[in-house]
Amino acid sequence: MLREKELLSLLVFLVLAFQCVRSLNPSLNDDVLGLIVFKADLQDPMRKLSSWNQDDDTPCNWFGVKCNPRSNRVAELTLDGLSLSGRIGRGLLQLQFLHKLSLSRNNLTGSINPNLTRLENLRIIDLSENSLSGTISEDFFKECAALRDLSLANNKFSGKIPGSLSSCASLASINLSSNQFTGSLPAGIWGLNGLRSLDLSGNLLDGEIPKGIEVLNNLRRINLSKNRFNGEVPNGIGSCSLLRSVDFSENMLSGHIPDTMQKLGLCDYLSLSSNMFAGEVPNWIGELNLLATLDLSGNRFSGQVPISIGKLQLLKVLNLSANGLSGNLPESMANCGNLLALDFSQNLLSGDLPTWIFGSTLEKVLHLENKLSGKFSSAPKLQVLDLSHNDFSGKIASSIGVLSSLQFLNLSKNSLSGPVPGTFGDLKELDILDLSDNKLNGSIPTEIGGAFALKELRLERNSLSGQIPDSIGNCSSLMTLILSQNNLAGTIPAAIAKLGNLKDVDLSLNSLTGSLPKQLANLPNLFSFNISHNNLQGELPAGVFFNTISPSSVSGNPSLCGAAVNKSCPAVLPKPIVLNPNSSSDSTPGSLPQNPGHKRIILSISALIAIGAAAVIVVGVIAITVLNLRVRSSTSRSAAALTLSAGDGFSDSPTTDANSGKLVMFTGKPDFSTGAHALLNKDCELGRGGFGAVYQTVLRDGHPVAIKKLTVSSLVKSQEDFEREVKKLGKIRHQNLVALEGYYWTQSLQLLIYEFVSGGSLYKHLHEGSGGHFLSWNERFNIILGTAKSLAHLHQSNIIHYNIKSSNVLLDSSGEPKVGDFGLARLLPMLDRYVLSSKIQSALGYMAPEFACRTVKITEKCDVYGFGVLVLEIVTGKRPVEYMEDDVVVLCDMVRGALEEGRVEECVDGRLMGNFPADEVVPVMKLGLICTLQVPSNRPDMGEVINILDLIRCPSEGQEDSG
The missing domain is CATH 3.30.200.20 (Phosphorylase Kinase; domain 1)
Structure with missing residues (x-):
């Protein structure tokens, strides 16, 4: 109340002051008045606006304010990154000669003033990275003839992008990224002939990309990624000959890459990842000889990697992972001398591991391609190499040591054989080395200790033998050490205890012997330590971690003892006293003094042992009796x-x-x-x-x-x-x-x-016909919506459910869903995905794929995946995984295939007998498929899911289905 009075008094004062001096210099005081009123709506924790004084004749010396030197009118207002909060008030409308308004990187809230663009001289608006929200009115851009740069990125705007945006004929840059805009892309945007940059990424836009883009002759950069666009890329994009950056990733685009794109000779960045493009990677891709980044990952490309890629000599990042590519990697790629990151993982590539990657075919390449003139230099530059999930064979070239800049190497899940090269020790920058799931043999080279920057070493599921080298202790940054399922023998080196950063260790299913180094108890960051199924013996190290270690982590070692294996360790007894019958009473230590009248007592060693054993047995019986009584x-x-x-x-x-x-x-x-x-x-x-x-x-x-x-x-x-x-x-x-x-x-x-909750589980209602009642469509929709709201509430409370399935959704007497078993993973001693997967293994079919990938962070998006499967289960009435007589049917795959073939309605639960609104059911199933996308970042969050469900709900929602 006090603040309202203060503001009212201030405004009255300003009006009176304005009236007193208007006749002297009316234009000047418009700017002072406008900025003071604007400041009144803000909180300024850094006191950057303290120089703004209402008694000043001019604001031109105020912080963040620039004036035109001729007219002394405010031309620029730049207040970026000042932690300002509050709203953008009407005071700015007084600044009639304002050219630039930049308020980015603050905490401003509320909606945007609908009259802001009526400032006829305004050329630049940057309100990015705030918390502005609400919709933008359709006529917001009707008077924006002078506007050249517009950025509303990283806010919370929603609704449709106004069609009036096409009225801003002078626009050169539009950035509306990272908001919640919905609907289709206004076709009128293609009429902005002067447009150089368009960024609409990270929204909820859908529909097809409209045709007509070919008129944008000045377009340099376009980013439509992370939306829900479908259909094909317009052919006209090839006419935008000045394009340097094209990003259409993480949408639902399909078809082939249009051939017209080969005209984009100036393009240096092209990303079409995480879509549904099919066919072969076009051979003309090699004609885009300025490309520095090419990302076609996560699509359905097939055939061989085109030889023409070898022409891309400026290429730094190449990602063709997660497709259906086959054959060998072309030798021509040895010409790509500037590569920093190379990812061909999750394809069907075969043949020998391409040795040109490691530089060992350098002479051969020089012989075939004289123009190289010794320029091949990818070896020292390459930083990321991922060829995992293929069928490469052969040996790993020892010349891998020339990759001196390599930081990430993943060759897992191939058919590589032979020894692990010792030259890995030459890779001083290497953080992650994954050679798991191959056919490697021989011993772990002692030179591995030279890779002292290693944080993760994975060699599991090979045929390695010999001992774990002591030199592993030199890798002081090591956090993950996985050597399980090999033929390793010998003892666990004490040097491992020097690795203070170790979190996860798995040495299981080997032939290790000896006792565990006691120093392991001093490792401060251990989360898991699996030594099961070896031939280890002796006592587990003392300490909190090993005292509470899971029994499954130490099982299969018959000679281990300790609390974790429920086996007591043999006591260490002192040597028995030996009595010498010939010794004198006053000379020999340990003898009994003779006492006249008594026989000398002589006890043999065997007698003492027998007495000791009997005593131990008596004590044991007593202890067991006491324990039983206490239990x-x-x-x-x-x-x-x-x-x-x-x-x-x-x-x-x-x-x-x-x-x-x-x-x-x-x-x-x-x-x-x-x-x-x-x-x-x-x-x-x-x-x-x-x-x-x-x-x-x-x-x-x-x-x-x-x-x-x-x-x-x-x-x-x-x-x-x-x-x-x-x-x-x-x-x-x-x-x-x-x-x-x-x-x-x-x-x-x-x-x-x-x-x-009295109504039983959703599982019983769907699959066991609980009480003879089957769920109507409205009941099913309400269950989906209620479940979504519950998960959104959990995520807002920083709780991941981890175990979404129909048996954990209960129905009360009125049919309202109630989700149970939430957050129980927090009761585990460590949030380990393998522990989780074993705990909730009954959730087969609901578990997100990232549970199987150690390097992918588990987030709320794993709940979104489980929710998506649940949605499909509710709509179809089928279990997530159905085991047929000679086949296994995965629900997500079945519905996705039906959608592609245009028969998705056939998947709806037959018990609904066609009595359902298709304009609700089909979008709900599509939402379920979006929630089950393989890449976590492609899935919506639960707040977005609720908004989508609200949009799907048709006016017919009050009509209850019969039955």
């Missing part, structure tokens, strides 16, 4: 604790005694009446999952609850960690999430107490 007592007390009264808040509990357990109810409701009985009664079991079994019981007030009895294995061992994570989950509340109402903790028993 029985603890079990009875744990069950009894379930009937104790619960506290009213997160911190209250009936007891914190470790023997009786701790029960906390977040809602303050009464305690269990039959809870202990329910946990022992199979009749009360509702189901089982990767994290444990679920039972139904009731509280004393008759309130039903569901209790998840967690599988103790692989859960956090610390009560403090368990309670911290559970309390976070207990605070998550949403109408479409199953509420966590409490928990119970003992060292041997952990329970999660949820609200009971």
Whole structure:
């Protein structure tokens, strides 16, 4: 209220001042008044606008303000990167001679003033990298004849791009990227003859790219990536002969690359990745001899890599991964002497590994191509080389050591044989080396320690033998060491304990022997250490990590001992005392003094051992008896604790005694009446999952609850960690999430107490005909929408579900969906994708492909993938994976194939009997396919999914389907 009064007083003062001096210099005071009013709508935490004084006669000396020296009128206002917040007010409309307005990289919010472009002299508008939102009115650009540069990038604008944009005849640059614009691309944009740069990337634009682009004779750069454009690239693009950069990646474009693009002789950047282009890579691609970046990855190209690529001597980045290319890599590529990154992974390439990459065919190439004149220099320049997921054979050339700049090398999943070259040790810049899933043999070269920059070394699933070299300890940056499924022998070198950055180690399924170095206990960052199925022996290293290591990580080593393998280590006993019968009582240490009248007691070694063994057995029996009594007592007390009264808040509990357990109810409701009985009664079991079994019981007030009895294995061992994570989950509340109402903790028993949802799981309704009722289309749509809202809420709370599937979506009595089992992965001691995949292996078909790729970060987009599969399951009524008599049908592939063949409606659940709106069902299925795209960044986030579902919902939504 006070601020409103201050602003009102300020405005009154400004008006009075304006009236007093207007006759003297009216134009000058228009600018002062406008800027002061503009400042009043802003918060200026860095106090950069403190020089703006309303008493000044001119604003020309103010920070960020430039004036025309002739007229002394404000010509430029540049306030970039000042952390300004607030809104863009009407004060700017007073600046009638403003040429440039730049407010980028601030925190401005609200909508854009619809009269801003009516400043007839305004040529540059840059409002990028703020939080501006709302739609832009259709007539916003009707009076923009002078506008040349427009940037609204990295905001939150939505709605359609106004068609009036085509009225800005002088526009040379348009950047509307990274917003939420929807609809089709206005065809009138192609009428802007002076346009040099167009960037509409990172929006939700769809439909076909309109024809008519050929008139843009001045276009240098076009970026339509990360949208939803479909259809073919217009042929007219070849007439834009000045184009230097073309990016149409991450859309749904199809067909062939238009031949007219071979006319783009000035193009140095071409990316068509992550679309549905097909056919062969055109041979004319080699005529674009200025190309520095060529990215055609993630399409459906087939045939051989064209020989003409060898003509691209300026090429630095070449990515043809994830296609269906076959044959050999052409020898002509040895001419590409400036390559920095080369990616042919996930194709069907075969033949010997091309040795020209490593420079070993240099003489041959020089002989065939005299024009090279010794220029071949890709070897020292190449930084990224990925040829994984092909069928290359032969040996890895020892001349690989000439790739002195190499940082990333992935040759995994091929048929390479022979030894690992020792010259890898010459690669001082190498961060990641992946030679897994080949047929390599011989030993790991000791020279590998020379690659001291290595962060990840993967040699698993080969036929390597010999010992792990001590020199591995020189790779001080190493974080991941995977050598599993080889024939390695010998001991684990103590030098590994020097690698303080190690996080993940897998030495399983080898023939390693000896004991584990005790120094391994000192590694501070270990997340996983798998030594299973070797011939190791002795005691596990002491320390928190190895005391709590998963039993599966050490299994298959019969001679290992320690708590993790549930096998006690033999005690180290002192040597027995040997009594010498001939010794005198006063001279020999260790002898017994003779006592007159008593016989000298002489004990042999065997007698002492027998006595010691008997004593050990007696002590063991006593210990076991005591332990059994304590366990029985603890079990009875744990069950009894379930009937104790619960506290009213997160911190209250009936007891914190470790023997009786701790029960906390977040809602303050009464305690269990039959809870202990329910946990022992199979009749009360509702189901089982990767994290444990679920039972139904009731509280004393008759309130039903569901209790998840967690599988103790692989859960956090610390009560403090368990309670911290559970309390976070207990605070998550949403109408479409199953509420966590409490928990119970003992060292041997952990329970999660949820609200009971009476309608059963979505899985039963879809696949088991729960109660004879099948779901109508409106019911299915509402389940999809409610599930999307629940996941969006989780993601806003920084929680990934990880386990989306129809059995985890429950329906209440009114058919409203409630998603359960969210966030349980937070109860794992480490968020390891392999632990997760084993925990939730029942989610076959829902799991995103990045779970199988160690180098791809797991994000909320894995939930989006599972949601997409769930959408297709709901619409089709089919399981994610169907096992036929002689075939396996993957739901995503089936629907995608049907869509391509124009028969997607045939996939709809037959029980709907055609009683569904096709204009809703088909877009929903397409949305499901978009959510299941292979590349995580191509999938929408859940907020975008909700917006799309709202757009899909037709006016007929109130009409309930019969049945």
